[in-house]
Each structure stands twice: as C-alpha cells, then as structure tokens.
Amino acid sequence: MNDSGVELLAADLSTDRLHAALQDPALASMNFLNEVSGRFPEAISLAAGRPREDFYDVEDLSRYLRIFCDHLAAEKGADPETVRRTLFQYGRTKGIIHDLLARHLVRDEGIDVDPESIVVTVGCQEAMFLVLRALRRDEDDVVLSVSPGYVGLTGAARLVDMPVWPVRDDERGIDLDDLVDQIEAVRAAGKRPRAFYLVPDFANPSGASLDLEARRRLLAIAAEHDLLILEDNPYSLFQSEDGKRLPTLKALDTSRRVVYLGSLSKTCFPGARIGFVVANQHVAGAEGEFTLFADELSKIKSMLTVNTPPVAQAIAGGKLLEHDCSLVEANTREIQFYRRNLRLLLDGLSLRFPPGGNHQISWNAPSGGFFVVVTVPFIADNAALEYGAGKYGVLWTPMSHFYDGPGGEDKLRLSLSAVSPDQIEAALDRLALLFADLSGPRTSMH
Template sequence: MVELSRADLHVSVSDPVATSMNFLNEIAGRYPEAISLAAGRPYDGFYSTEDVQRYFGSYVDHLRAGGLSEEQVRGLLLQYGRTNGQIGTLIARMLEVDEGIVVPPESVMVTAGCQEAMIIALRALCASPDDVVLAVEPCYVGLTGAARILGVDVVPVPESPAGLDPETVAGVAREVRAAGKRPRALYLVPNFSNPSGISLPVATRRTLLDIAGEQDLLLLEDDPYGLFGLDDEPRPTLKSLDTGGRVIYLGSFAKSCFPGARVGFLVADQTVVDAEGRHTLLADEMSAVKSMLTVNTSPISQAVIGGVLVESGCSLRAANRDKVAFYRSNLRTMLAALERHLPRSGRGERPVRWNVPRGGFFAVVDLPFPADEKLLQLSAEQFGVLWTPMRFFYSDGGDHAVRLSCSYLKPEQIAEGVHRLSRLVAANA
C-alpha cells in the first residue's frame, strides 16, 4: 500500500489549532460525564424535526403565493440553484428590519455556513502573496484556519481588556506596509466576540470606520452573537454605520435558527470596476469563487431558513425572543457562579480574574497557572469539567486563560461546572 509522508501534505493538515480542537473533542468523548463549559454550540432544546418541516412548508407556500407554478417550485427546491442563493431578498429585508442595514438583495450571497463566507471573502480579496489580513486577537479559529488553508497570512491586532483600539489597527497596518506587504482587510467580531466576549463601544466603531478609510482597509464584520445581549441596548453594526463602503458583513443562521441547516451569508455591496470601466457588485464577482467551492448552497436548507424569515416577518429578533431570554439567563448564571465560587486571588502577582461580557456565549477567566492540554486532561479526569484553553485563539499568548461557554447547558449544569472549575483552581493555585 502507498504511504504518504506527512511532511508532503499541506500545512493546514497539521495546523496546531485544528489539532488542538480535535484534542478537545477527543477529551469530551473520553469523559462523557464531564460538564462541558467548552462547547459554544446552541442549546439543543430549541430544535425539533417538526419545526424543520413546518418552516419548509411555509417557504413553499411563500413561493406559491408569489405566483410560481408547481414545476417552478420543484425546480427551485430540488435542482441546482443560483450560485449566490435564492433567499437574498428575504435576508436583505431582515437586515433592514433588524439592523437598519439597507443593501440591494443582489449584494447578498447565501453560503454553506459562515465558514464558507470567510473562505470566499479571503480568497477574493487576497490576490497576491503580499496581501495579508489583519485580525483582532484573540481570534476565532475558523478565520485563522480558513486563512491557513488558503495560504493567506494573518497579522494579529492585539485586543486589550478594554477592547480594540482603532489606533492599534492603524499602527499594525503601517507596520505591514513598511514590511512590503499590503493589508487588505481587518476581521473582527464587534458584538460579544468569540472568544473574548468583548463588544466595541459605538464611538469606537465610528473611529474604526474612519481608520479603515485612512488606511484603505476593508472590514470583515462577523456578527453571530449580536442578537444575544444582556439588555436591549442598541448596538449598531459596523455595516449600518458604514457610509464609505468599507464593510463586508458576514452573517450566520446557526445560532438564531438551525445550526444543522448550515446556512450563512455575506453582504458585499462594494462596486468593482474592470479594465474596460464596467461596474459590477463585489458579491457577483465572488460568485465565481463559490461556484468552485460548493456550486450553490443547498436550496432545501435555504427553504428552511426562508420559512423562518417568512413566519417572523423577516425579523430574527422577533423569531428569537425565547432564545434571547434563555441565553441571557445562562450568561447571568455563569457570571454569578464565578462570583460565588472563584476567589479573586492567586499565587504570586497573578490573581484569578474574569471579564463580565454584556452578552453573547462566552467569558474569559485568567488563572495563576498555565492552562494547557495537560491541565485540561486533568480537569476532565479528576474534576469533571471541560473548558477551552485561550491559547488556541492566539498566535502567541493566552497561556494562563480559559474560555467558558454558557450556551449549550441548562443553568444548573453551568453552576455546577463553575463549581467544579473552582475546585481545580483551588487544587492548583
């Protein structure tokens, strides 16, 4: 039998972040009784197969009400479809209703999850080896992993405990140019970031847009958690504040609808001009990339999401009231448990401390000792609790911190998980 050298395979196969995440999954499988404060998955209790059938039917009814024949409906749902998708009009209406984002439906591309949207955006924007992407660090591993597969360099922009400083973005962009590279875009999650949980103040968002203009940067705004604030305070998206066409908006229906549908989208309403002076939308240009990746996003999956939008009047905020209340309660439960069980002290000069996000699924705990895979194994085996080492989200750093997730569990499991974590801390501090 043929044997292949691992050294001859692409670097993404042995990406340390990917192998670390695989290790986390292996630990979870090895210790099924451990409480997982690691998984950032939505809560299972919100989903049923009956809902899938109902939403699919609602979308079919929507198509029929729009005057389509049975033959046309069948062709839309059961054949290969338009590369950029068929529910762009519904998504554009949702963005206007929920976020105040006004874009033409033609600028919306429906993708096979937001992960595909990231790959398409990176591939389309980074044309030469000298093109790089900046990313707020700590950074979601899906972005860094996608860049690794594509061979695109990611340059970290460090985030302070207070959040991103736009001047730091400008400084990193200047350093990249001084090194002979071209910074094309900055990736960030402005609302309740994964993994840090931090949100950008509105004033910072406006300043960041100004800096993006000065530095000729596009902004890749990823917004999977924006619905799930602890309060109803308006948190305008960068895209809704954007008057200069700097923002490419990345969205997902995984947290708000069905993760199993694997439907995401991007909004790329920027104008592209070719050598003959012809003008097109960036979303149309990106369709060539998508056609070579997945041909088109499953029309059946799109129909299920379309049904959610039809039934909710194109408002995910309306459709997610129960989920918002649940995730708010879970985050408050986790923060209260941290306050109750964890000491704000530690060995030497490094105290135990944690941030207090204003929404989302995650919080970060700094520990007085390294939090690595060896400690995670010990935590699962002897204390029955899982968490995610923050160093998975850094190019270099995060060695003494862990990410805790509160999305997948019931409140009593969250409280018990934090209690178990406190015992691990007490045993090692």
C-alpha cells in the same frame, strides 16, 4: 508493514507532500478539544459554543419547508413546477433566500442593502473563505485580525496561504492604536493590508464588544488606511439587556467599507449550515465594466460548492418567514435563556471567587453573547484541561488555542450556550475545585 502495523502501499501519501494547512496548530487544537470531550462524555462542557438545542423540534422542519413553498407561490407567483424546481434543482449561485436575509437585515440590524449584494453560503465559514480567496491575489496580501481571535478565520486564511497579522485586544475589544501600528507595520514589511477581520459584538473567544465611539473610530481608520473591514456578526442579538444594542459597523458604514459576514447557526440552527455575506462594493473590471463584489464572490462559490443546498435554504427561509424575517423575534426564548445563563455564570463566579479574596481569579463581564474569559494563577493549557476533565468532570477551552503564536496561557474561555442553569452551577463548583487544586504548589497532574 511498519511499526504502526499499517501496511503501506505505493499510492499512500505523507503530510510533507500535502498542503501546509494540514499541519496547522489551529486544526490540531480543535481536534484535541473534540478528542478530550469524546473521552470524558460525563464531564459538563463549558467548552462547547454550540447553541442550546432543546428549543428545536424535528417536526418544525416540514413546517418550515411548507411555509417557504407557500411563500414562493403566494409572494412570487411560482407555479408548482417552479416551486419544485427551486427546491430540487441547482439554483442561483448567490442563493434563493437573499431577499429574506435582506429583510432580516433591515428589521433586526438597520442595514438596508440590495439583495443582489448578498451571497448565501454554506455557513459563515464558506463566506470567510470566499472573501479571503478573492482578496488574496499574491503573497503580499495580508489580513489583520484581533488576537485572540476566531480560529475559523485563521483556518480559511491558511487555505489560501494568506498571513493573518495579529492586532492586540484590550478590555474594549480591540486596541485601535495597535491596529494603526500594525497596518503601518504590514506596509513597512512590503505587504498589503487588505482587510481587518473582527467580531464587534460579544467576540469569540473574548466576549468583548466595541463601544459606539470605537466603532466610529475603526471605520475612520479603515478609510484613512484604505482597507476593508470584515465584520462577523453571529451573536449581536444576544445582548444582556433589552434596548442596549449598538449599531453594527455595516449599519454605520456609508462608504461600502464593510463586508458583513452573517451566520444563522446560532439564530436559526447550525444543521442548516446557512451563512451569508453582504458585499456591496463595486469592482472595476479590466474593460471598464463594473460588477458587485458579491458577483465576484459568487464566481468563486460556483467553483467551490456551486450552490448552498436549496433545501437547506428553504428550511431556513421558512423559519425566517414564520417570524416575518426578524431573527430577534424568532429568538425571543433563546435571548432570555442565554441572558439568564450569562447572569448565572457571572454571579456564580462572584459567589465562588468573591472580590478581595485570595484566589487570584478574575474574569471579564461581557454584556451579552456566549463567552466569558477567566484569568487564573496557573497555566491553563491542554494538560490542565485534560486533568480537570478526568478528575473534576468539567470542560473549558484554553485561551491559548485562540492565539496564532504565544499568548493567553493564564486564561480560559467559558461558554454558556449549551448548558442548563443547573449545569452551570455544578460546573462552577467543579471549576472551583480544579482552580484550587491547580493554584497551589503544582503537583503532578498525571
């Protein structure tokens, strides 16, 4: 027994003998957020980035399965034994709904790729891991990412011991001059810049989007400096105005410069855990043979998860088929819902912190997506979060969690996806009280 009352045995372990990722601040911060929201269950959460769930219905699952099975029989000529085998057995490592995802990409994104270049993954997180594992050959390989950035990318990079080199953001999403500077800095440090990761549409956490000119310039920079672009696109359907969608980088890519990372978590449902990667680059082998990068990623997947669960793919496939493979069509209600919430959140902030007021509160105005970033005249750290949860019953995310190092101390992320319009109004009232409390001469929060 030691002081903790834990009786240790010789077979027990210690973190200093385990992989360094386990002591990573990114992991600690996610655990902290979960722990705080668990401790204050009555607080309204503008922290959670999960999708709205009351459009889901348990009865849908059996229908999706049936639709997918009918599709196998009708469109693929599968007999009942083949249908059964497809759902129950191990299957194709690259997945069984790659053709449906290719149809989605044509219909919703104007991306036309060979379905063979698609690997269906256990969420987009596995897709990020596969790509980074493939690209990280030795300690000189580096991935660049905008900072603040998505913690999932940082986490996957940690697991393959690959440094994430930060690139500054600006109000348009990415400071492209800084990107060039950082590519050169990576090379000057004797390292290899293998890829630049970003979410071009309504980024998590910043909400920012690249305009068309920036997209073209980014592709040109990647070509000039010979690195891949890892385009992560979980949110682009959720733009705030009809007809305003910009082409994805992959749609603009004529030279296989972009590896496209897709997620159905927001557009189908998270519990299916379906993501995918489009990797249509050619890979030259040692003996002059060529493979698709997707096939190389598939080899890694075979040693990681073997298959994305065919039953989960079948369910997601059924939802795709029900809407002729258009996720825009499948998300008609959702798009309107998130759009309304974004407007309510931005209008509600303007109402409570009017222009010209003495509040020192400002925010960005994303044109879609799930997130808005607010700048405040106090340190928006874990202590402030905990204080606001306990005293005012509102949760949000410190932006500092999205920096791999210092940054974002006076900013916080508000998420609008998992709350009702009424909850947004109530949460903003509570935030206004918290901001007033913390903006004055700081008293003890404890």
